Structures are given as C-alpha cells and as structure tokens.
Amino acid sequence: MLSRANELPTTTYEAKQVVCPLGLEIQKIHACLNDCILYHGEEYENLDACLVCKASQYKIRRDDLGNVECEERPSRKKIPTKVMWYAPIIPHLKHLFRNKYNAKLLWWHKEDRKIDNMQRDPADGTQWRAIDREFLEFADEARNLRFALSIDDFNRFREQSSIHSTWPVTLCIYNLPL
Amino acid sequence: MHVLIQGPKQPGNDIDVYLRPLVEELLFLWSKSGVRVWDEYKQEHFDLRALLFVTINDWPALSNLSGQTNKGYNACTHYFEDLDSIFLKKCQKVVYIGHRRFLPVRHPVRKKGKHFKGKADRRTKPHNQTEDDILKMVKDMKVVFGKGQGSELVPKDT
Numbered sequence: 001m002l003s004r005a006n007e008l009p010t011t012t013y014e015a016k017q018v019v020c021p022l023g024l025e026i027q028k029i030h031a032c033l034n035d036c037i038l039y040h041g042e043e044y045e046n047l048d049a050c051l052v053c054k055a056s057q058y059k060i061r062r063d064d065l066g067n068v069e070c071e072e073r074p075s076r077k078k079i080p081t082k083v084m085w086y087a088p089i090i091p092h093l094k095h096l097f098r099n100k101y102n103a104k105l106l107w108w109h110k111e112d113r114k115i116d117n118m119q120r121d122p123a124d125g126t127q128w129r130a131i132d133r134e135f136l137e138f139a140d141e142a143r144n145l146r147f148a149l150s151i152d153d154f155n156r157f158r159e160q161s162s163i164h165s166t167w168p169v170t171l172c173i174y175n176l177p178l
Numbered sequence: 179m180h181v182l183i184q185g186p187k188q189p190g191n192d193i194d195v196y197l198r199p200l201v202e203e204l205l206f207l208w209s210k211s212g213v214r215v216w217d218e219y220k221q222e223h224f225d226l227r228a229l230l231f232v233t234i235n236d237w238p239a240l241s242n243l244s245g246q247t248n249k250g251y252n253a254c255t256h257y258f259e260d261l262d263s264i265f266l267k268k269c270q271k272v273v274y275i276g277h278r279r280f281l282p283v284r285h286p287v288r289k290k291g292k293h294f295k296g297k298a299d300r301r302t303k304p305h306n307q308t309e310d311d312i313l314k315m316v317k318d319m320k321v322v323f324g325k326g327q328g329s330e331l332v333p334k335d336t
Contacts, residue, residue: 027199029199031184031195031196034325035189035190035192035196035325036192036195036323036324037324038195038196038198038199040198040199052322052323082184083184084181084182084183084184084196085181085182086180086181086182086199086200087180087181088199088203089180089200089203089204089207090207090213093213093215093226094213094215094216097215097216097217097218098218099218100218100219103219103220104219107219127232128231131231135229138227138229141224141227143217143224143226144226144227144228144229145207145226145227145229146229146230147204147228147229147230148230148231148233148234149230149232149234150233150234150235151193151233151235151239151243152235152239153188153239163186164185164186165185165187165188166182166183166184166185167182167189167193167196168181168183169180169181169182169183169196169197170180171200174231
C-alpha cells in the first residue's frame with residue numbers, strides 16, 4: 001500500500017513513541033449529550049450540566065447514591081456522556097514548516113508549477129485567481145495556506161446497517177502538489 | 179483528521195457547535211498579524227496566514243454546514259427564492275422549472291410557442307446574493323442549538 005521507505009509502525013506503542021515527543025496534542029473536549037454546548041472555554045469549562053437542556057455532563061452510574069457523600073467509598077472516575085476529539089491546527093502547521101522538504105512543497109504552486117492554459121491544479125482555477133486578485137497582500141506570500149474543509153459521516157467497524165454515526169472533519173491543504 | 183465527533187446520533191445542524199474551536203483557530207490564522215512560523219527551507223521567520231478555500235461535503239451535509247435548506251421549494255443554495263418550483267400532485271414531488279432564463283437572450287427556445295404553456299420567458303439569469311443581502315436575512319434569527327425545542331422561525335415580510 002505504501003511506497004518504499006514508508007513503513008507503518010507495527011504496534012500502537014511504537015506509533016505513540018514517535019508521535020508523543022512531537023507535542024502534537026489532541027484535546028478531548030466534553031460535549032452536551034444533546035449537542036447544545038461544548039464544555040470548552042472560560043464560560044463553560046466548569047459547568048456540571050448543560051445550560052440549555054439541563055442534561056448532565058457525566059454519565060450517572062446505576063449504583064449512584066445521588067448527592068449523598070459516602071465516605072467509605074473513594075470518589076470514582078466520572079465518565080463523560082459525549083466527547084469530541086480536537087487536534088489544534090497551528091502546532092501541526094508549525095511542524096509542517098519545520099521540515100525542509102515539506103516547506104518546499106508548500107511553495108510549489110508558485111514556483112515549480114507548469115503554467116499554461118491547461119487546468120490541472122486548484123491553482124489554475126477561477127476561485128484561486130479571484131482570491132489572488134481580491135487579497136493582494138495574502139497572495140504575495142506564496143506560503144500562505146488555503147484549506148479545504150471536508151465533512152462526512154461513517155459507520156465504525158464496517159457496520160453497514162448501523163445507526164451509530166461518527167463524523168470526522170478534516171482540513172486538507174491545497175498548496176501541496178496533487 | 180482534526181475533529182472527530184462521537185455518535186450515537188449524527189450532529190445535524192448542531193455541527194456548528196463542534197466546529198467552533200476550529201473556526202476560532204481559522205479566524206486567528208486569517209487575522210492580519212497571522213502566526214509567527216520558522217521556515218526551514220528559506221531559513222527565516224515569517225507570518226503565516228491561511229484561509230478556508232472550499233468545503234467538501236455530500237448533498238445532505240451541505241444543508242447542515244451552510245445552514246440553508248436544500249430540499250423542498252427553495253432547494254437552491256445560491257439563488258434562494260429566485261427559483262421556480264412546483265409540486266406535482268400525481269407524482270408527489272417537487273420539480274424545478276424555469277431553466278430557460280439561463281439561455282442567451284435571443285435564444286429561439288425563449289420565444290412563445292407550442293410548449294411552456296405558450297408563454298415567452300424574458301427574464302435574465304438570477305444574480306448571486308451579496309454578503310449584505312444575506313446578513314439582512316439572517317440578522318434577526320435566534321439560533322438555539324441542541325436536540326430540544328429548536329430555533330424560532332423568523333416571521334416572513336408580507
């Protein structure tokens with residue numbers, strides 16, 4: 001599947017050993033069960049229940065005694081009802097420019113691209129050129145990035161008829177050669 | 179992958195809630211100052227800026243992402259209410275008509291004749307809405323996210 005000299009790590013532990021020192025943190029942001037709010041930012045971070053629908057942030061255990069403080073049992077870990085994974089983009093971009101090879105590829109659309117009247121890259125498109133005309137300052141710096149936001153849902157574990165749906169959101173960089 | 183939204187139900191219109199951290203970071207990248215980044219190839223610091231170029235999604239997700247409806251009578255996300263659509267009673271579906279207005283001005287099909295109820299179509303192509311028009315439409319809207327009561331409808335001007 002992969003081209004030569006590109007190898008997938010065999011275990012998750014090996015993969016973590018490569019990725020973790022890079023400082024690419026993934027935030028786990030708790031969300032309301034009914035999608036009302038995220039428990040994120042100064043205003044919402046310390047809330048226990050949603051402001052809109054009053055749903056609890058954490059799952060209620062079956063043997064939960066409610067508000068009664070039980071001294072014998074130590075406080076157990078709370079399980080959030082819904083979690084959103086979020087990888088901040090700015091650290092990713094900083095790492096992208098740290099690599100000499102990748103940093104050169106981000107210049108590619110201005111210098112090495114073959115320019116004739118053929119359409120073969122997003123940079124040949126009318127929308128790209130319209131942005132160049134409108135935001136001159138932005139267009140002067142070829143390293144400035146243009147993102148595409150792609151959204152779709154998928155079923156986990158090849159469950160074709162599953163009603164459980166998970167939504168990944170990805171950002172692709174259009175500066176890179178195709 | 180930058181955001182992963184957990185199930186069990188799909189977020190629908192509430193996807194805006196989940197995109198909020200991403201939008202804040204994109205706005206920060208679009209601001210005039212940008213982000214200070216070291217470029218290894220050119221061996222220099224520079225201010226990186228970025229913009230959102232396109233969005234890639236399927237047709238049902240477009241309605242959630244853009245916040246517009248893309249079904250029923252006003253299905254077009256570009257021309258809004260300029261669209262001609264009728265409901266066919268026997269077929270039980272909405273169809274979209276009035277494609278003749280996209281033809282060149284002196285095209286023979288635009289003339290009146292046997293078809294199109296014997297009428298001529300002299301309208302020009304609808305214009306794209308400007309930002310001010312769209313802002314005027316959505317200004318009074320009170321959006322409530324979540325799977326609860328939902329947002330209130332904006333009363334239509336009569």
